[in-house]
Structure formats: structure tokens, C-alpha cells
Amino acid sequence: MAQIPSHVPAASYPSLGAVVQLLKPITWFPPMWAFACGAVASGAAIGDRWFAVALGVLLAGPLLCGTSQAVNDWFDRHVDAINEPHRVIPSGRMPGQWGLGIAIAMSALSMAVAALLGPLVFAAAFLGLLLAWGYSAPPFRFKQNGWLGNGVVGLSYETLPWITAATAALGHAPSSGSVLIALLYGIGAHGILTLNDFKSIKGDLQMGVDTLPVLHGARNAARIACLVMAIPQAAVVLLLADEKLTTGAMLVGLVLSLQLLCMIRFLRDPEGKAVWYSAVGVGLYVTGMMAAAVALGSLPLPT
Secondary structure, eight states: HHHOOOSSSOOOSOOOOHHHHHHGGGGHHHHHHHHHHHHHHHHGGGGGGGHHHHHHHHIIIIIIHHHHHHHHHHHHHHHHHHHTTTTTTTSSSOOOOHHHHHHHHHHHHHHHHHHHOOOOHHHHHHHHHHHHHHHHSSSTGGGBHHHHHHHHHHHHIHHHHHHHHHHHHHHSSOOOEEEEEEEEHHHHHHHHHHHHHHHHHHHHHHOOBBOOHHHHOHHHHHHHHHHHHHHHHHHHHHHHHHTTTTHHHHHHHHHHHHHHHHHHHHHOOOOOHHHHHHHHHHHHHHOOOHHHHHHHHHHHOOO
């Protein structure tokens, strides 16, 4: 069990700042961006369904993503005591069972909001919530294996929000092309999530967490991450070209080419450049997502 540092005063409940840190607002961007992409890709007139879309953004980011962060920090508190002892639970700023309680309360709130958006959105949110808990909590604890865990998060953070947004915007399920591109970007996110594992190799080795850097070594894991990010984007380029969405295909191809240049630098020093590539390469990745969404949104809606 993580020990509370002597400089942290004992408390019976967390401060508001500690709760915000537990929910990690900086991590809300990917699912919120994916939700925005899904809404744009739907091609629907958002004006008529603006409230549903706004509520969906809240659901994707602060609620579901915030829940997943609370769940992860609670069940990772022993690993964090080694890798990141400054986090709110191992540092003692989130005392007792508060971390678990917040995760449960956020789960209930998420499902209550999802229920307002209809059965399809509720089902997608429920699946996302199951994956969030399964990723971190025993007996599943998908994150114990980097191949499985990062795949679960990629689908939860990119594919599900995209499909949920398109559903909320249209009032029915989106086109198969939109679903396929959402799936490809979710698969590519597996590589993005691997980048985050380079900073915690020491603690993961001690705690038996089989991330890709632990399983395959830093250099091989970096190669795998780059391939997993690049191949789905190349497939998106081909799909857009097949739909005669030439401008969208060219834009996604351009941002992929820029990422490939960044990957060369990253592969020379994976552990030293993982944070740098996360900032630069991921920014290009999500730019390509929106370019693909805009292209899809230009297609005529089926009558």
C-alpha cells in the first residue's frame, strides 16, 4: 500500500482540486474531439439537435472519460506509488475510499445523462463504461496486457464517441463508411496509447504490467506503435479516395506523411522522444481525423 508522505496533512475528505486532478481534464480532449468528428461526419444539421450534441460532448469528456480516469487511478494506486507518487491517491490527497466512491458516482451520473440521449447512445455509453472498468479493475484488468488494454482504450476514446456523436446528430445509426473510419482511428489510437507506456517501464516491470515496452523492449514497441498508427490512416486515405473524396484523402495523406517524418526521429530514441512525439504526432493524427470527418460530412444524406 502506498504510504502518505509526511508533508501531506491527514484529511477525511478530498479538496475540490484533488477531485479535479483525479478526473484529469487534460485527458478529456481525445473523446471530445472524436465526438466532434462524429457529429461533423454525420453531415446532419446540428442546429436542430444542438442540445443532444452538447450533452454528448459532456458525456464523452467530463463524464465517461473522467470516470475512466478515476477508476484507473483507484485500481492503479499501488503502481502509481512507484511510477507517479505525486498523484492524488498515492500522495494521500484523496484519502480512504474516496477514489472508488467518486468512480462509482461518476459511473451512475454518466448513465443517467446517456439515458437522456436515447437507447442507442445509452447502449454505446454502457459499453464504454464496461470497458473503462474492465480496463483497470480485476478480474479482467485488460491493462495488464498492452495489446488488449490499449485496444480497449482506443476503441473507447475514439471509435465509440465518434459513432455515438453521429447517432446523436442523426437520430439513428450512422453510415457503414463512417463506422469503418471510426473503427480505423480507434485502432490507430492503440499506437498512441503505447507512447504513454514508455514513461512507466520501471514500475510496470516491478508490478507485472505487460505493456508493449515491457513485452518487446522500447525499440520494438516504438516500431509497433508507429505501424499501428500509420496503417489505419493509410486505409482511411484509400477509403476516402474510393468515395471520390479527393481533398479529404489528400489532407489525411499529408498529415500522415508529416507523422512519418516525426516517427523517424522518435524511433532513434523511443524513451527520450515519446513525450515529444505524443505532442507533435498526436496533434497531426487528430487533425487528420477531422479532415476525414469533414470529407464524410460532405456526402449527401441518404433519403
